[in-house]
Amino acid sequence: MLITSTHLKRVGVVVAAGALITGTIAATASAAPVRTAKKVTTRTATVDDRASAGTNRFSYSGFWRTCARCDRSALGRGYHSSDRVGSVAGLTFTGNRATIYGIAQRTGGATAVYVDGRYTGIARFASRRRAYRAVYTTPWMQAGRHTVTLRVLAGRNRVVAVDKAVVVSTVVPATPRPAPRPVPKPVPKPTTPAPRTTGPTSGFASITFDDGKTNQFENARPVLQAAGVKATFYIISDALGWGASSMSASQVRELAADGHEIGNHTKSHANLKSASGTQAETELSGAQEAIRSATGITPTTCAYPFGQSSEAARSVAARQLRACRGTGGGTNPTSGFSRYDLKTFYVTTSTSTAAVRDAADKAKASGSWVVFVYHGVGQVSSTDDVTTQSFIDQVNAIRGTGIPIRTVASVVS
Numbered sequence: 108m109l110i111t112s113t114h115l116k117r118v119g120v121v122v123a124a125g126a127l128i129t130g131t132i133a134a135t136a137s138a139a140p141v142r143t144a145k146k147v148t149t150r151t152a153t154v155d156d157r158a159s160a161g162t163n164r165f166s167y168s169g170f171w172r173t174c175a176r177c178d179r180s181a182l183g184r185g186y187h188s189s190d191r192v193g194s195v196a197g198l199t200f201t202g203n204r205a206t207i208y209g210i211a212q213r214t215g216g217a218t219a220v221y222v223d224g225r226y227t228g229i230a231r232f233a234s235r236r237r238a239y240r241a242v243y244t245t246p247w248m249q250a251g252r253h254t255v256t257l258r259v260l261a262g263r264n265r266v267v268a269v270d271k272a273v274v275v276s277t278v279v280p281a282t283p284r285p286a287p288r289p290v291p292k293p294v295p296k297p298t299t300p301a302p303r304t305t306g307p308t309s310g311f312a313s314i315t316f317d318d319g320k321t322n323q324f325e326n327a328r329p330v331l332q333a334a335g336v337k338a339t340f341y342i343i344s345d346a347l348g349w350g351a352s353s354m355s356a357s358q359v360r361e362l363a364a365d366g367h368e369i370g371n372h373t374k375s376h377a378n379l380k381s382a383s384g385t386q387a388e389t390e391l392s393g394a395q396e397a398i399r400s401a402t403g404i405t406p407t408t409c410a411y412p413f414g415q416s417s418e419a420a421r422s423v424a425a426r427q428l429r430a431c432r433g434t435g436g437g438t439n440p441t442s443g444f445s446r447y448d449l450k451t452f453y454v455t456t457s458t459s460t461a462a463v464r465d466a467a468d469k470a471k472a473s474g475s476w477v478v479f480v481y482h483g484v485g486q487v488s489s490t491d492d493v494t495t496q497s498f499i500d501q502v503n504a505i506r507g508t509g510i511p512i513r514t515v516a517s518v519v520s
């Protein structure tokens with residue numbers, strides 16, 4: 108763009124104003140005042156999306172539009188925008204923390220956010236009313252060079268408008284250096300082999316969701332997209348019409364379009380523990396038909412409500428589905444497993460990320476198949492639900508083990 112004199116002045120003003128702000132870290136970074144002997148100051152710097160400032164700068168790849176003078180609140184009145192899935196905006200900065208600003212609007216979408224290459228969350232640009240706001244703040248990190256990457260996610264509304272970043276860094280006053288002491292020669296350490304967590308690649312992990320909750324669509328879906336993971340969503344067909352907290356048929360279709368598996372979680376969420384063949388038929392076949400007619404998708408696997416199934420229910424399932432999941436604990440051998448009562452790792456609010464990692468690690472090491480069961484993501488309204496942050500951490504943990512993550516259907520087909 109053309110850098111106008113007004114623009115230069117504005118950037119100049121911002122940089123000058125932010126050049127050196129004295130205060131303690133405690134005062135700027137946290138609410139609780141902490142008294143430390145050494146007085147540390149913080150510096151803020153504003154990075155415009157269209158003008159580089161030293162080592163702090165934005166870069167863009169994929170498809171981006173720039174607009175000049177199209178938004179009053181944007182720095183320099185312009186910003187970068189994209190609605191192309193996979194387009195990337197990157198910020199490189201030196202400091203402890205960065206906050207990225209953008210424009211939220213009706214057609215706004217979301218981006219996955221990676222800090223120093225690690226997936227850390229979602230920046231959201233959707234808003235009923237157009238609003239200029241902070242869309243993402245990194246955690247407080249060690250001083251140094253960092254990167255923040257925003258990747259445009261798929262969705263009906265996808266517009267992402269990025270404007271500027273505000274970088275905060277600490278300035279530690281220089282202290283007189285003591286004379287360097289002679290450095291003792293390092294004694295070579297005996298080499299211990301790294302713990303072997305990765306055997307030959309074998310085993311699988313599946314991530315499954317029960318009950319077709321809207322918060323799975325809203326909170327888990329972007330995380331899965333960002334991680335490139337395909338999951339299995341078990342849908343109660345009656346719930347397609349239950350409204351707000353249950354997914355609609357069109358949301359289910361969007362999940363399928365992302366490449367996720369849509370499975371059968373019965374018609375009315377009836378307990379099939381002592382179901383007769385007729386009852387199981389009503390619940391399982393009924394759901395097959397209803398899901399197909401509402402979404403055009405025919406499930407090939409199921410999950411029994413409450414994890415319970417009668418002999419009759421399992422034989423009804425066997426006639427029309429390739430596999431069904433219970434909620435009993437354990438892993439499944441990758442061949443010769445109990446196809447109509449798959450074992451699981453049931454995740455609850457209190458399940459630690461370490462436990463999830465451990466289960467994936469063990470499945471990988473033993474060449475077995477671990478099926479994770481999730482319910483609500485984001486709102487924790489029962490002990491079966493997890494926070495979005497726990498879900499992010501757990502998906503990262505599973506991925507981190509290197510075990511292939513596949514839908515249930517793709518493992519059993």
Ligand SMILES: [Zn+2]
Nearest residue numbers: 317318412413
């Ligand atoms: Zn359920």
